[in-house]
Amino acid sequence: MKQAMVILLALLAALTTRSLGADITLAPPSGVTASDVPNDVGSQILVTWSSSPDEVEPADGGVRALLGYAIYRQVAQTADGLESIGEAGSNQSELGFPANFTFDDVEPIGSVSYGQTTFVDENVNAGGTYLYAVAATGAGGTFSPLAVASLPATAEMQYFNQGKLWFLIIMLIISGVIIAFVMFAKRGGTIKVRPIAGLEAVTEAVGRSTEMGKPVLFVPGILDINDIQTVAGITVLSNVAKTAARYDAKLKVPTARSLVMTTARETVEAAYLGEGRPDAYNEDNIYYLTDEQFGYTAGVQGVMVREEPAACFYMGAFYAESLILAETGNSIGAIQIAGTAMPSQLPFFVAACDYTLIGEEFFAASAYLSNDPEQLGSLKGQDVGKVIAAVLLVIGCLVATLATVTPTQTLEMAQLYIADNILGNAGLAPNEDAVMEIDARWNAVESKVKEEGGS
Amino acid sequence: MNQIDPDQIQVILATDCGSTTTKAILIQYVDGEYRQTHRGEAPTTVEKPFADVTMGVVNSVTEIGELAGRRLVDDEGRIITPATDTEGCDIYISTSSAGGxxxxxxxxxxxxxxxxxxxxxxxxxxxxxxxxxxxxxxxxxxxxxxxxxxxxxxxxxxxxxxxxxxxxxxxxxxxxxxxxxxxxxxxxxxxxxxxxxxxxxxxxxxxxxxxxxxxxxxxxxxxxxxxxxxxxxxxxxxxxxxxxxxxxxxxxxxDKLMGWTGAPIMPTPGAVGDILQTVAKLQNINVVGVDIGGATTDVFSVFDETFNRTVSANLGMSYSISNVCAEATMANVLRWVPFDMDERELRNHVKNKMIRPTTIPQSRESLMFEQAVAREALRLAYKQHKEFATTLKGVQQQRTVGDTFSQETAGQTIVNNMKLDLLVASGGVLSHAPRMHQTAMLLIDAFEPEGVTMLAKDSIFMMPHLGVLASVHPKAAEQVFARDCLIYLGTCVAAKGMPKAGKPCFSWELSGDRSGSGTIHGGEMQLVELAEGETGTISLAPARGMDLGEGPGKKVEREVRGGTVGLILDGRGRSLELPQERVACQATVQGWLDSLEVYTEEVQPAAV
Incomplete structure (x- = not known):
């Protein structure tokens, strides 16, 4: 029986591989195949094989005979269409490794350790065809004969990553919703945006300054204009400046970056012009203090204590200075409105300010204030996207929880599909191997239950 | 003006000089309390050819004198003060809204x-x-x-x-x-x-x-x-x-009239505001008052001792009726009418009312239509009032981290229907409705009171007189206000929230002068007999999500007072929503009107 098995294995090896080379001390792996990695740009080829018969743990706990596998490659055809095989020398076959192949002369393209049976060649050219061979490696630089793949593999570039089909579907839905909302808004439809207390209170804060005859202070954060929070802050500044122009209140904007100062000046000037009050604009009220974080903080504090503004706006990126500024503003009795996306600073602003725009609200301010249909439609569409994400999250959590607490085959399948297909890279069709594995497991469970029921 | 000791005042004469009518009332100290005993009225004489407001005053006072058998005006045409056993009054007071x-x-x-x-x-x-x-x-x-x-x-x-x-x-x-x-x-x-x-x-x-x-x-x-x-x-x-x-x-x-009065003449609406403030303070309650006229609607409110008044200049039942229909839209007006009406006919009716403001409805249909307009006028006026009666703007807010997701702007309305204790109606369309049930229904539909709210109407528009009296004798003003000025319609119990049609909204149990119990379902109204002068204790158990004053689903126990209408249990939910579809809307409204017996008796033309 044992002899028959050996003969059969030998025949199989002979059918699928051709063993070449010398220093044969180990049995080669079998069933070497090479295939293009799907859904990539043609830069990868997957090589798989069945492990060598010598890949066994020594019974006495001694040293393993087989330590790993070395992978070799021959270029069958370049991406430009030139066949390389057959040009290396006269002693080689038309398609394959040379008959005089020696391990000493050729470096493997990669190696994997004991127990592994796959290798991804990431150093291929799209369109190139490659022939792979694998040899088992042992202690002392010994090699098994080469096990050559029966067919070469071509690295192909896929223009469409089918593994991300769900991503495409969701993106199309969200984009469609955004476009639909933008068109709806452009046609005069009303898009309701939740009132944001902090932005509603802008007129109130500026009005307070006018009644009290005191200035409005606007702090656009301490980062430069390339930070998105500073940009969002400047958007709010535009609205504050318009209100200040309308209410004839004095607006002061100390900045920590020169570029922010320039941008703020342009913004405020445009706002005053838009309100028909260019005469009221004074560029000296928008000035640069210092790039130094606490130097700037001290400067702004000084302005607060000396001029006692009736309204303080903090809109941008803030760090440790947030509480110092907000507490100072609170102590002088100003209405304070803050907006930042720095999670660590939000509690300080919430506690010390009258109104705080939190993260998303701060970025939504632009659409909210401008009432521009494109911005409003986009905002609404993004909200729908968030709803989809939240629904998927809830469904996923529910399915995963139920699959753990009361496992059923359907729930496991659903969990697998959400994880691998919707959130993963498996595309639309379920992963057959995983499905079969689940099927087999549940069939086994059913059989066991039947058996126990029968006995 | 001489300062008069309030304890010595036995007979009070008060007039309100309106644009068209001068109304006089006589208040007397009877059986240990102040009561309004007689009233009289005469055309106002501020315009030419008379051009003397006192002529109208004397005429109305003379009428009272004849009714009371008491001589109030002397031979020289002056009001007699102080009072004796058979003639004169201890104090004469007046308000005025004449000449606009x-x-x-x-x-x-x-x-x-x-x-x-x-x-x-x-x-x-x-x-x-x-x-x-x-x-x-x-x-x-x-x-x-x-x-x-x-x-x-x-x-x-x-x-x-x-x-x-x-x-x-x-x-x-x-x-x-x-x-x-x-x-x-x-x-x-x-x-x-x-x-x-x-x-x-x-x-x-x-x-x-x-x-x-x-x-x-x-x-x-x-x-x-x-x-x-x-x-x-x-x-x-x-x-x-x-x-x-x-x-x-x-x-x-x-100038002559000012010489007669024992207290400064007050503008009529100011006096109404004063009496409502006085009552709210003395009884520690929140009050809303409304006076719907031909051209304007005044809304007064006292919440937590803060008084507010608004005048909706374009909301009225005659001169401004077209504006009400335009502002509220005809569709919104007609949703309160439980039958089909020809729109052309309605427009004619509206315009006729505008050019002939003293006309009164001659048919049941036109009465129902006019009351539908009144509902919308009152609703819009109350909406304007809510927008005006707010907390102060421009005020620094104090926050904690707990307020992160619940930041409210300043300037929120202080009008809270759930806290409202007393709703007082006055003005022709409310005071002179053929049935008190109609007045009650108008108030409930327009103001949408929540929780337990007492409904009343000013019997003969006496509030201005009492307002100026409150500045001289608050006790007398309060007594007359409670006993003679207000006609209590009853108590409205309404749950806040949106109940499902046909599902339980709240259950109730009444004890006291009358007893009873039951369950009110979503979209349902019920009238429980509780006559004038009767009181009781009502225990209410709202369904989940419904609020009767203590929070959603929490039980409530309140004292209730009866009236000419009774105890009204309203399960329609707040805010009040009517079906969009016309036939369904008509059926729904008809159901409510039937439940409250609003138009069950044969309707006589309203007397103004």
């Missing part, structure tokens, strides 16, 4: 802050606010000057700036008023009164601005000394003083 009442223009720096406070002061004093000028009202200075020039107010109230605040802006406002030289309505020799109630640091500059041009500048304390607090009292008092000294003195016959 008190008309004012107010100004402030910011429309939502000092200008809003100035408007509150003027409205609270009983005036009609013709316009509000503010630095941020969106008008160019020349437009503002033109507007001031076009108006002919009785006086102007200027505010602006906190104490120590802006001077520049307040002076700018004054510099708009001074060159505009607004002319008063009455008298060519009359100097336009200007009340300045703004920043104290701007007083000198303001005095300088108004030093020329024939203005009568009066300076009082700032009505907004800090943005966190209003101080309306001094401005209101000054408005009353000027009303008497200047406006009334110019009106025909008022």
């Amino acid at each position: 009442g008190l008309q004012m223009m107010v100004a402030g720096v910011i429309a939502e802050m000092t200008a809003a406070s100035a408007k509150r002061a003027a409205l609270g004093a009983g005036s009609i606010v013709m316009d509000v000028i503010a630095a941020n009202d969106g008008r160019r200075p020349h437009d503002q000057i033109q507007r001031i020039r076009d108006l002919r107010p009785d006086m102007i109230l200027i505010s602006g700036g906190t104490d120590g605040g802006t001077t520049e802006k307040v002076v700018q406002i004054a510099e708009l008023v001074a060159p505009a030289k607004p002319q008063p309505r009455f008298g060519s020799d009359y100097s336009m009164p200007i009340i300045y109630a703004g920043n104290i640091e701007a007083r000198d500059s303001i005095s300088e601005v108004f030093s020329e041009g024939g203005f009568d500048l009066q300076i009082v304390d700032n009505l907004r000394p800090v943005l966190e607090r209003e101080n309306l009292g001094p401005a209101r008092d000054k408005i009353h003083d000027i009303f008497l000294e200047h406006v009334m003195a110019q009106a025909p016959g008022y």
Whole structure:
């Protein structure tokens, strides 16, 4: 029986591989195949094989005979269409490794350790065809004969990553919703945006300054204009400046970056012009203090204590200075409105300010204030996207929880599909191997239950 | 005017000189309490050819005298004071809205802050606010000057700036008023009164601005000394003083009338506000009062001792009825009518009412239509009132981290229907409805009271008289208000929330003079008998999500008082929503009307 098995294995090896080379001390792996990695740009080829018969743990706990596998490659055809095989020398076959192949002369393209049976060649050219061979490696630089793949593999570039089909579907839905909302808004439809207390209170804060005859202070954060929070802050500044122009209140904007100062000046000037009050604009009220974080903080504090503004706006990126500024503003009795996306600073602003725009609200301010249909439609569409994400999250959590607490085959399948297909890279069709594995497991469970029921 | 000891007052004569009618009432001390005993009325005689308001007063008082068998007017046509056993009265008091009442223009720096406070002061004093000028009202200075020039107010109230605040802006406002030289309505020799109630640091500059041009500048304390607090009292008092000294003195016959009264003559709406404030304070309750007239609708509210009054100038039942239909839309008006009506006919009806304001409905259909219009007029007026009666704007907020996701802006309305204890109705369409049930239904549909709310109507529009009486004798005013002024319609119990149709909304159990129990389902109304003078305790168990005053789903126990209608249990939910589909809407409304027996008796034409 044992002899028959050996003969059969030998025949199989002979059918699928051709063993070449010398220093044969180990049995080669079998069933070497090479295939293009799907859904990539043609830069990868997957090589798989069945492990060598010598890949066994020594019974006495001694040293393993087989330590790993070395992978070799021959270029069958370049991406430009030139066949390389057959040009290396006269002693080689038309398609394959040379008959005089020696391990000493050729470096493997990669190696994997004991127990592994796959290798991804990431150093291929799209369109190139490659022939792979694998040899088992042992202690002392010994090699098994080469096990050559029966067919070469071509690295192909896929223009469409089918593994991300769900991503495409969701993106199309969200984009469609955004476009639909933008068109709806452009046609005069009303898009309701939740009132944001902090932005509603802008007129109130500026009005307070006018009644009290005191200035409005606007702090656009301490980062430069390339930070998105500073940009969002400047958007709010535009609205504050318009209100200040309308209410004839004095607006002061100390900045920590020169570029922010320039941008703020342009913004405020445009706002005053838009309100028909260019005469009221004074560029000296928008000035640069210092790039130094606490130097700037001290400067702004000084302005607060000396001029006692009736309204303080903090809109941008803030760090440790947030509480110092907000507490100072609170102590002088100003209405304070803050907006930042720095999670660590939000509690300080919430506690010390009258109104705080939190993260998303701060970025939504632009659409909210401008009432521009494109911005409003986009905002609404993004909200729908968030709803989809939240629904998927809830469904996923529910399915995963139920699959753990009361496992059923359907729930496991659903969990697998959400994880691998919707959130993963498996595309639309379920992963057959995983499905079969689940099927087999549940069939086994059913059989066991039947058996126990029968006995 | 001599100060009279309130304990000595036995007979009180009060008149209200309206634009068309002078109404007089007699209050007497009977069996240990003050009661209104007789009433009389006569046409107002402020206009030519009479041009003497006292003639109408004497006529109405003479009528009372005849009814009471008591001589109140002497041979010289003067009201007899003090009283003896058979003649005269201990005190005579009066209010006036003749000649359009008190008309004012107010100004402030910011429309939502000092200008809003100035408007509150003027409205609270009983005036009609013709316009509000503010630095941020969106008008160019020349437009503002033109507007001031076009108006002919009785006086102007200027505010602006906190104490120590802006001077520049307040002076700018004054510099708009001074060159505009607004002319008063009455008298060519009359100097336009200007009340300045703004920043104290701007007083000198303001005095300088108004030093020329024939203005009568009066300076009082700032009505907004800090943005966190209003101080309306001094401005209101000054408005009353000027009303008497200047406006009334110019009106025909008022100088004589002022000599007769034992207390200052008050503008009618101001007096109504005063009595409601007095009652709210003495009984520690929240009150809303409404007076719907032909051209305007006044809404008064006292919540947590804060008084507010609004005048909806274009919402009324005759002169302004077209505007009500336009503003509310005909579809919204017709949703209250449980049958189909020809729109052309309706439009004719509306226009006829506008050009012939004294006409009254001649058929059941036209009565129902008119009451549908009244519902919308009241609803819109109350909406405007809610928007005006707010917390102060421009005030610093104190927050904790717990407020992260629940930040509310300042300027939220203080009108809270759940806290409302008493809803008082007055005005022709409410007071003269053929059935009290109609008045109750109108009030519930328009105001949507929540929780447990007492409904009442002013029997003979006595509130103005009692308002001025409250300034002299609060106890007498309160007693008459409770016993004779108000006709209690009953108590409305309504749950806040949106119940599902046919599902339980709340269950109730009544004990006391009457007993009973049951369950009110979503969309259902029920009338429980509880007659006038009867009281009881009602235990209420709202369904989940429904609120009757203690929070969603929490049980409530309240004292209830009966009335001419009874105890009204309303399971329609709040806010009140009617089906969009016309047939379903008609069926729903008809169901409600039947439940409350609103039109069950044969309807006689309303008597005005």
